[in-house]
Every structure is written in C-alpha cells, then in structure tokens.
Amino acid sequence: MSDVFFSDADFTAYRTLIYNESGIHFTATNRSILESRLKEQLRNNSVPTVQAYFDIISKDKEELKGFLDSITTNLTRFFRNQAHFDALEHHVVPELLKVKKETGNTTIKVWSAGCSTGEEPYTIAMLLSEILPPPWKFDITASDISLKCLMTGKEGFYTDSRIEGIPSAYLAKYFDKVEGGYKVHQDLMSKIHFDYHNLKNDSGQRGLDIVFCRNVIIYFDEAAQTAVINRFWDAMANKSFLFIGHSESLFGMDTKFEFVKTQWATLYRKFI
Numbered sequence: 136m137s138d139v140f141f142s143d144a145d146f147t148a149y150r151t152l153i154y155n156e157s158g159i160h161f162t163a164t165n166r167s168i169l170e171s172r173l174k175e176q177l178r179n180n181s182v183p184t185v186q187a188y189f190d191i192i193s194k195d196k197e198e199l200k201g202f203l204d205s206i207t208t209n210l211t212r213f214f215r216n217q218a219h220f221d222a223l224e225h226h227v228v229p230e231l232l233k234v235k236k237e238t239g240n241t242t243i244k245v246w247s248a249g250c251s252t253g254e255e256p257y258t259i260a261m262l263l264s265e266i267l268p269p270p271w272k273f274d275i276t277a278s279d280i281s282l283k284c285l286m287t288g289k290e291g292f293y294t295d296s297r298i299e300g301i302p303s304a305y306l307a308k309y310f311d312k313v314e315g316g317y318k319v320h321q322d323l324m325s326k327i328h329f330d331y332h333n334l335k336n337d338s339g340q341r342g343l344d345i346v347f348c349r350n351v352i353i354y355f356d357e358a359a360q361t362a363v364i365n366r367f368w369d370a371m372a373n374k375s376f377l378f379i380g381h382s383e384s385l386f387g388m389d390t391k392f393e394f395v396k397t398q399w400a401t402l403y404r405k406f407i
C-alpha cells in the first residue's frame with residue numbers, strides 16, 4: 136500500500152539502492168522498518184521528503200554511508216553462540232596449529248566481518264590470548280559498514296549491561312572497571328584493527344586463517360550471499376575456517392566450502 140510519505144515507487148527506488156550498495160535486501164514484510172529508519176533520518180538531517188533525501192544519498196557517498204549505517208541491524212553480544220567459541224578452541228585452533236607449523240608462519244590471521252560494536256572480535260581476541268601457546272600470535276581485522284558501531288569497537292567501552300556473558304575471570308583480566316561500565320585493556324585492543332569495509336567489495340585481504348561472518352548474510356538475498364561467500368574463499372588460506380551464524384547456511388549455494396560438523400558446532404572449511 137502506498138502512502139504520501141513513502142509510495143511504492145519510493146520503496147522500490149530505496150530498496151534497489153540499498154541492495155546495490157550493500158547487498159541488504161528489504162522485503163515487503165520489513166518495509167515498515169525501512170520507513171521508520173527513514174523518518175528518523177529525515178528528522179535528523181532536516182530533509183523534508185524521502186524524494187529529496189534520495190537525491191542527496193544518490194549524489195553524496197558520505198551521506199549514503201550515513202544512511203546505510205542507519206538501516207543496519209547491529210544486535211550482538213560477547214560470547215554470542217558459545218558453541219562457536221568451543222569449536223574454535225577445541226577444533227579450529229588445534230587444526231590450524233598443525234597445518235601452519237609446517238609453514239613456519241606463527242601468526243593466525245582472523246577477520247570478523249560485520250563485527251558491529253566489537254563484542255565478537257574482542258571475544259575472539261580474549262579466547263585466542265588464553266589458548267595460543269608461544270610463539271603463536273594472532274591478528275584480527277574487524278570490519279563493518281556502520282561507522283557508529285566501529286567507533287564503539289575502537290573505543291572499547293561497554294556499559295555494565297553489555298558485558299553480560301563475559302566470564303568473570305576474563306573481565307578481571309582484560310577490562311578495567313570505569314564509571315558506568317568497563318573498558319578493554321589497550322594490549323587486547325592493539326590486536327584488533329577496526330576498519331570500514333562494505334562486504335559488497337573485495338577487502339583485498341588474503342591468506343586468512345579464520346573468518347567469522349555471523350548474522351550478517353541473513354539480511355542479504357541469495358545472489359548477494361553467494362557473492363560474499365565466494366569473496367571469502369578468495370581471501371582465505373587453504374585449510375582455513377569460516378563461521379557463519381547458527382541460523383545461516385551455505386546449503387544449496389554455489390560455493391566450494393566444505394561443511395564441517397564438530398561436536399560443538401557446524402562450520403565451513405576451505406580445503407583444496
């Protein structure tokens with residue numbers, strides 16, 4: 136149903152732009168989410184109509200970034216889906232150490248793609264800090280299209296309600312209690328590079344050992360999902376591992392990833 140504020144033609148124009156620019160697919164069912172985010176954007180930017188706002192974001196890449204940021208869903212938490220971290224600890228890391236020992240390269244390269252406000256990469260960083268024996272090191276790239284989220288991740292400050300899920304020993308070891316919440320220690324922060332990256336493009340990374348892209352492709356349609364997953368393939372080393380969200384699947388998708396079922400969680404492996 137069209138209305139004055141946001142007609143069917145406006146919806147088509149916006150959803151096409153959003154899809155082309157990010158892979159995010161707005162269906163008729165979630166049109167109302169788009170509408171409410173747009174209303175907020177018009178108010179915040181003092182723009183009178185959705186048509187005028189469309190002109191602005193079509194012409195100005197920075198405004199477009201701000202708009203894409205406003206329509207993303209950024210829900211996350213520390214140790215989200217513990218089973219993945221159990222599989223990381225008990226299956227992925229032991230496998231990688233075996234494989235990489237042969238190469239003499241002692242750095243495990245990780246990408247948290249669609250990292251939101253940083254809880255996922257910090258969880259990975261805490262766990263790898265705990266379990267990697269010397270001389271093994273790790274390096275994490277954490278990326279998102281939400282600049283607001285990336286700022287939170289870089290700042291490393293989390294309010295009391297957001298640190299739920301962090302085991303108390305980790306909280307004591309990797310965070311300082313500050314007013315209103317907790318702040319990540321600088322040495323843990325230094326292991327993570329937060330970076331703006333839109334998954335519709337090649338990140339240029341190569342030789343990655345572990346990719347986490349959880350609860351991100353669920354917002355894409357199948358064509359965009361396949362394109363993203365195949366770009367991960369190019370970015371990853373042979374015998375590396377891919378984690379996607381537990382409600383996401385590569386089943387039926389045209390990719391070369393192998394399905395790996397561990398006793399903790401299911402994941403994917405690049406194996407050539």
Ligand SMILES: C[S@@+](CC[C@H](N)C(=O)[O-])C[C@H]1O[C@@H](n2cnc3c(N)ncnc32)[C@H](O)[C@@H]1O
Nearest residue numbers: 157207210211249251279280281333334349350
């Ligand atoms: C629901 S959060 C998931 C956060 C974390 N991976 C987790 O599972 O807890 C999804 C994130 O994907 C990001 N995202 C959506 N489309 C993206 C794109 N095209 N490129 C990069 N990030 C994107 C959103 O900004 C959002 O922060």
